[in-house]
Amino acid sequence: MISIMKQSNHNNSKINFLSKAGAVIAALAFWQIAAMRIHQKILLVSPWEVFLRLTTIWQVKGFVSSIGFTFGHIVLGFVLGLVSGMLFAFLASRFSLVDTLLWPWVVTIKSVPVASFVIICLIWLSAGNLSVFISFLIVFPVVYQNLLTGLRSTDPKMQEMAKIFRLPWYRKLLFISLPQLEPYLLSACSLSIGMSWKAGVAAEIIGTPDGSIGQMLYYAKIYLDTDDLLAWTVIIVLISICFEKLFVFCLKRLFALLYRI
Amino acid sequence: MPIRITNLCKEYNGKPVLSHLNLTLESHTNTVLMGPSGCGKTTLLHILLGLTLPDAGEIIGMPAKKSAVFQENRLCEQFSVLANIRLVTGKSIPLSEICRHLSAVGLGEKHLLSQPVEEFSGGMKRRLAIVRAVLADSDIILLDEPFKGMDSATKLLVMDYFRTCTAGKTTLLVTHDETEADYLRARCISLYPPADNTSYT
CATH class of the missing domain: 1.20.5 (Single alpha-helices involved in coiled-coils or other helix-helix interfaces)
Incomplete structure (x- = not known):
């Protein structure tokens, strides 16, 4: 059967x-x-031509360094958003005042267009650090709200069990809270990684920091290199998907290790 | 020191569940609490565990260190059998001792020790919940229908284990089954609220 x-x-x-x-x-x-x-190549380049450009684009000067620059900045923003989102979600689950105080910020971040943020932030930040901040801004509310929902839906019966057996806080966290947060954390990461890449690259296109993928895309637009534009887009999508799959895989492995305690 | 329950009252949505209950639970004794469904057995257990506040009444002599088998198993499903035991005992009990207890309830096979609880049957989970409650450091064990869902042979095995391991301990066990009280040689209290809700028999 x-x-x-x-x-x-x-x-x-x-x-x-x-x-x-x-x-x-x-x-x-x-x-x-x-x-x-x-x-007309300028208007619409064929997928075959994009594929051919992909086989040669790695020879472009600064190919690896621009990928490294953008990857480093967006991932740094993602990690900052993830850590602070988790921290504030834990605080908000304990103290409702934190949730109340964060509410206008979270709503504003979620509703204001990325481009507006980029232009505002360009006044305060250097173009080089812009993608870190924008990536952080995109990731933070997703992680915060997902984890807060997860923490608030923790099974009260398990909390009662913890109370009766007088479990210390770290055992409650490891054995009760974290397993119940797993689906919320996985979905938050999966969702926010793609969003952080989209917003981070958009920030780089507007800020055009030297040696970034955003600058490469900007030049491709200026010189009407449609095949370059699409080839870089394919590269961004591939890196974003690979990073998301790898990160989610590592997170699942971490949970599997936790369950083997 | 016995646990004295005096004039305990509890109602839900205006419907009295416990009404002026007076009861004494002898210490170092197995006590079985029986009665029809809805007579307030689980409510009393929850009040004794400190999970529900009574509307009125007094409980004197309730130990601070409690252990319980709830109506549901309340195990950490993704974790192994050993992790579920260690969760409540810490490292205070040696592995050999834990294995001895698990063997006594028919969970002694070595591969079961590291198996996630979610892969267990309902009866196996119940037995694990009982072992967890017995091994936890406590001065009283409260159990809500601990042997439900077990076949008769397993039930006898687990009741033997429970009787042996809890000898000299204070326990309060809720059940519908009179044979359980007989087998455990426990003091039996029947909770039959009278029609006028003034006192219990």
Whole structure:
């Protein structure tokens, strides 16, 4: 019975993968046909030309350093947003005043367009540090609100158990709070990593710090290098997805290690 | 020192659950609390555990160090059997002692020790919850229908374990099953509220 169920699940995931691959091929074919019909590289470059540009773009001067610059800044902003979001969520779960005081900030950060923040922040910060701050601003409310929801939905019956057995705070945190926070933390990280890359690169395009991916994209726009523009976009998407998958994988491994205590 | 409960009252939404309950629980004795559903057995247990406040009445002599088996197992499901025990005992009890207790309730196989509790059956979880309560450092153990969901052979095994390990300890066990009280050779209190809600038999 179990082997039949496993076989069925395996077949379902295979069908799911094949249908998604089919959809991607169809989209690429549509793009290729549209590019061929328009036949103007400036307006729409074909996926094949983007692919060809990807095979040579690594030779561009400053390719690795610009990826390193942008990666370092966005990841730093993400880590700062993650740590402070967790810290303030824990504080807000204990003291409702913290949540009340943070409410206008969180609502403002969530509703104000990224571009407005970038322009305002350019007055205070150097263009080089802008992506760190913008990435932090995007990550903080997502992590804060997700974790606060998780902390508030902690099972009261488990808290009662902890009270009866007089568990010290660190055991309550490790054995009761963290396992219940796992899905909230994973979804917050998964969601905010993609958002931090989008906002961070947008900040770099507006601020154009030297030696960043944002500057490369800006130059591609100025010189109407559509194939460069799309090749860099593909690179950003790939780095963002790889970082997200790697980070979520590491986080899951950490939880698996915790459960083996 | 016995635990004296005097004139204990508790009501939910205007409906009295416990009304002027007077009870004495002898220390170092197994006591079984019986009665029909809804007569306030679990409410009394929760009041004794300090999880619910009574509307009126007094409890004298309740020890500070308590241990419990709740109606639900309340185990840390993702963690191993050993981690669930160590959660309440710390490192104060040697591994060999923990294994001895687990063996006594039929959870002695070595591979079970590191197995996540979420992979256990309901009966196995119940047995683990009982072992956890017995091993926890406490002066009183309160148990809410601890043997429910067990087949008769397992029930006898676990009751034997419970009777042996709690000899000389103060325990209060809530059950519907009279045979459990007989088997545990416990002092039995029947909680049958009278129609006029003035006193208990």
